[in-house]
Amino acid sequence: MSNAAMLEIRDLEAWYGESHVLHGVSLDIHPGEVVTLLGRNGAGKTSTLRSMMGLVGRRSGSIKFEGRETIGLRSDLIARTGIAYCPEERGIFASLDVTENLMLPPVIAPGGLGLDEIYTLFPNLKERARSPGTKLSGGEQQMLAIARILRTGARLLLLDEPSEGLAPVIVQQIGAMIREIKQRGFTVLLVEQNFRFAQTVADRHYVMEHGRVVDMVENGQLASSLDRLHEYLGV
Amino acid sequence: MIENLLFELEMAAPQVILGLVNGAFYALLSLGLAIIFGMLNVINFAHGAQFMMGAFVAWMLLAWAGIPYWGALVLAPLIVGAFGVVIERTMIARLYKLDHLYGLLLTFGLALIIEGVFRNGFGSSGLPYAPPAAFNALNIDIPIMFLPGYRVWVVIASFLVCLATWLVIEKTKIGAYLRAATERPELVQAFGVNVPRMMTLTYGAGVALAAFAGVLAAPIYSVNPAMGANFIITVFAVVVIGGMGSIMGSVVTGFGLGLIEGLARVVYPEASATVVFVIMAIVLLTRPAGLFGRG
Ligand SMILES: Nc1ncnc2c1ncn2[C@@H]1O[C@H](COP(=O)(O)OP(=O)(O)OP(=O)(O)O)[C@@H](O)[C@H]1O
Ligand SMILES: [Mg+2]
Numbered sequence: 217m218s219n220a221a222m223l224e225i226r227d228l229e230a231w232y233g234e235s236h237v238l239h240g241v242s243l244d245i246h247p248g249e250v251v252t253l254l255g256r257n258g259a260g261k262t263s264t265l266r267s268m269m270g271l272v273g274r275r276s277g278s279i280k281f282e283g284r285e286t287i288g289l290r291s292d293l294i295a296r297t298g299i300a301y302c303p304e305e306r307g308i309f310a311s312l313d314v315t316e317n318l319m320l321p322p323v324i325a326p327g328g329l330g331l332d333e334i335y336t337l338f339p340n341l342k343e344r345a346r347s348p349g350t351k352l353s354g355g356e357q358q359m360l361a362i363a364r365i366l367r368t369g370a371r372l373l374l375l376d377e378p379s380e381g382l383a384p385v386i387v388q389q390i391g392a393m394i395r396e397i398k399q400r401g402f403t404v405l406l407v408e409q410n411f412r413f414a415q416t417v418a419d420r421h422y423v424m425e426h427g428r429v430v431d432m433v434e435n436g437q438l439a440s441s442l443d444r445l446h447e448y449l450g451v
Numbered sequence: 452m453i454e455n456l457l458f459e460l461e462m463a464a465p466q467v468i469l470g471l472v473n474g475a476f477y478a479l480l481s482l483g484l485a486i487i488f489g490m491l492n493v494i495n496f497a498h499g500a501q502f503m504m505g506a507f508v509a510w511m512l513l514a515w516a517g518i519p520y521w522g523a524l525v526l527a528p529l530i531v532g533a534f535g536v537v538i539e540r541t542m543i544a545r546l547y548k549l550d551h552l553y554g555l556l557l558t559f560g561l562a563l564i565i566e567g568v569f570r571n572g573f574g575s576s577g578l579p580y581a582p583p584a585a586f587n588a589l590n591i592d593i594p595i596m597f598l599p600g601y602r603v604w605v606v607i608a609s610f611l612v613c614l615a616t617w618l619v620i621e622k623t624k625i626g627a628y629l630r631a632a633t634e635r636p637e638l639v640q641a642f643g644v645n646v647p648r649m650m651t652l653t654y655g656a657g658v659a660l661a662a663f664a665g666v667l668a669a670p671i672y673s674v675n676p677a678m679g680a681n682f683i684i685t686v687f688a689v690v691v692i693g694g695m696g697s698i699m700g701s702v703v704t705g706f707g708l709g710l711i712e713g714l715a716r717v718v719y720p721e722a723s724a725t726v727v728f729v730i731m732a733i734v735l736l737t738r739p740a741g742l743f744g745r746g
Contacts (some may be wrong), residue, residue: 270641291640291641292642292644294641295640298641301638309635310634311630320642324642368643
């Protein structure tokens with residue numbers, strides 16, 4: 217792990233209209249890491265990702281990506297610094313077929329996966345190329361939502377609960393896929409509630425509560441921190 | 452018997468053809484409205500005024516710069532489209548975060564201002580604009596009717612432009628951005644697409660379509676400040692029947708309703724002015740999202 221953080225968030229606060237949802241989030245991610253954000257429903261995990269992408273009403277604090285402050289940027293310019301977002305509700309477009317969905321995000325830098333590599337990782341997407349995006353199964357839609365941001369050359373991927381609502385065998389496939397993209401040098405910030413899944417893919421875990429990061433656990437120390445985590449997550 | 456039928460056809464054919472020509476304008480105008488509504492969520496009440504501007508710009512290009520019809524067919528949409536871009540950047544873009552109603556009120560106000568300015572400048576009696584003589588080659592002169600070539604051209608041109616627009620939206624990368632941004636603009640922007648600029652250009656393109664229709668209309672109707680207002684009410688009905696924001700719906704409904712109006716003029720002339728609105732009421736009652744609308 218190199219010393220310079222790829223992503224450095226300090227005292228991030230965010231609002232949706234009048235409601236103040238983040239109250240000072242701070243975290244670091246180093247290049248090549250897979251880091252999770254754990255926390256109960258409503259803890260502010262999605263809001264943290266949306267704030268990073270400039271998708272909340274108002275935010276303050278500091279979000280530095282590769283040394284560059286992005287807190288004041290418009291969301292398309294944030295994406296062009298090299299961050300790609302896979303939303304919790306997946307965001308597959310009904311009026312686009314599978315290939316169009318896959319090719320939609322513009323390539324913002326060299327170094328993304330080629331179409332061949334993507335079809336090797338996700339063979340279903342090739343078979344269903346002409347189907348409307350939303351006719352895919354939930355698992356296939358999730359694969360599509362991740363696949364389309366691997367093409368763009370973004371180096372930091374924000375994945376919001378990719379395992380949510382999927383059958384165990386699909387969750388395993390998604391786990392394997394995350395380990396594979398880590399191998400290829402992508403950095404991942406993964407929002408999860410399923411911490412059994414999280415521990416199979418991540419290097420470190422941040423825990424959120426009430427719009428703040430309240431703890432950080434190395435994946436290696438997970439076994440000795442289980443009681444603490446169970447308390448945070450209420451499992 | 453056969454003579455009788457020929458006579459009936461002779462009576463009916465011109466009306467039906469006239470309906471098709473009107474349908475060509477309905478289709479082009481409602482197509483522009485649908486594209487603008489889909490992307491911007493703004494009901495562009497200035498559409499009729501922008502159609503009229505297209506006709507006037509064609510007239511000005513000819514009268515003041517000697518640029519003939521073919522030049523105007525390209526230049527007028529570009530000029531009026533650029534005007535639309537300025538309107539979107541300086542005014543409409545400020546309203547996206549507010550209720551739909553504000554966009555509607557703004558564009559309605561703009562329509563009144565634009566029409567007022569042209570009435571002041573050019574009077575309301577109308578200016579002549581002759582079609583190029585070359586269109587006489589397209590004249591259809593058969594026993595049951597005579598159809599000026601220019602009207603044949605209007606139907607063909609409208610159909611081709613509608614088809615091209617549909618192909619761009621359904622089959623190209625730009626169209627994929629447009630469809631995606633119509634569904635979820637903030638996500639498309641979070642992928643790195645400059646959505647505000649897309650909205651500006653979409654408005655410009657919709658306005659350019661209106662202006663194109665205006666140039667087509669210039670040789671048929673006299674070029675006058677009210678020409679858009681006369682059309683636009685029916686066009687709004689077409690958009691409602693086809694389904695707000697449906698591209699295919701607006702084109703098919705535009706041509707279809709033009710034909711139905713024409714037929715009504717033969718079968719029951721008293722109803723021809725209202726038939727579109729009767730259909731609109733029936734569609735709203737049975738399929739509130741419109742014939743081609745989603746949801
Ligand atoms: N669009 C919104 N407008 C107002 N409040 C919102 C909005 N979205 C989320 N919130 C509120 O912000 C807080 C944090 O929500 P967030 O979606 O970030 O939680 P989360 O940790 O992702 O939860 P989950 O695990 O359920 O996805 C919650 O109290 C939620 O009610
Ligand atoms: Mg969430």
